[in-house]
Structures are given as C-alpha cells and as structure tokens.
Amino acid sequence: MSFKRIHVFISGRVQGVFFRAYTRDKAQALELTGWVKNCCDGSVEAVFEGEKEKLAQMLAWCYQGSPYSKVDNVQVNWQEYTGEFELFSITGW
Numbered sequence: 001m002s003f004k005r006i007h008v009f010i011s012g013r014v015q016g017v018f019f020r021a022y023t024r025d026k027a028q029a030l031e032l033t034g035w036v037k038n039c040c041d042g043s044v045e046a047v048f049e050g051e052k053e054k055l056a057q058m059l060a061w062c063y064q065g066s067p068y069s070k071v072d073n074v075q076v077n078w079q080e081y082t083g084e085f086e087l088f089s090i091t092g093w
Contacts, residue, residue, distance in 0.1 A: 001080040002052040005034075009063055010062055011043040012072035020090045022066035028034075030054040035087035037092030049081055 008064075015038050023036045023046060032050035039045050048058050065071040 003050060004052045004055055005047065005049045005079040005082075006055050006059060007077045007079060008046045008048070008059070008062055008071070009039075009042075009043055009075040010046070010065070010071055011070075013070040014044045014064070014065060015042055017066055017068040019066045019069050023062075024088055026061050027087050027088040030058055032058055033088050035085070035091045037090065038046050039092075044072060047085075049083070049085055054077055 020036045020038065023044070027034065027048060030050065032048045032054060034047040034049050036044060036046040046057055046062075059074070059076060060076075062074050062076075063071055
C-alpha cells in the first residue's frame with residue numbers, strides 16, 4: 001500500500017455551492033485525511049492524505065465537483081505522506 005499527499009487548488013464556481021461539504025463527505029468515504037477551505041480569491045484549497053489509488057479517485061472527483069459547482073481548473077501537487085492528520089475537516093472561513 002502506497003501512501004501519498006496531494007495539495008490541490010480548485011477554481012471556478014466552487015464557493016456558495018456546498019463544495020467544501022461535498023469534498024469532506026467524499027474524502028471521508030474514501031478514508032482520506034486532511035482539510036479543505038475557501039480562499040479569498042474564490043477558489044478552494046485542499047490537502048488530502050491516504051492511499052495513492054484513493055487519492056486518484058478524490059482527484060478525479062475534484063475535476064467534477066459538487067452538483068451545483070462548475071470546476072474550471074484544478075492544480076495538483078503530489079507530495080510525500082506526512083501522517084499529520086487524524087481526520088478530514090473543513091477549515092478556514
């Protein structure tokens with residue numbers, strides 16, 4: 001089992017459409033840890049940690065988004081797993 005971390009920035013219509021809540025629910029269903037938050041520029045930032053294949057599923061979901069969102073761009077940075085999180089949460093404002 002290979003564990004990794006992804007740091008993701010998602011832009012488009014991703015605020016005011018329950019994007020963070022859907023992201024949390026999907027991450028928890030995939031047993032990933034980390035966080036998601038809104039950014040001042042209207043984008044969403046997230047960090048996910050877990051099994052590499054589950055991260056790939058989460059990343060695919062990020063390109064689709066929540067039912068009322070419209071994702072224009074996803075920037076992803078694959079990183080080394082740190083194990084610093086115990087769960088997945090919504091953070092920030």
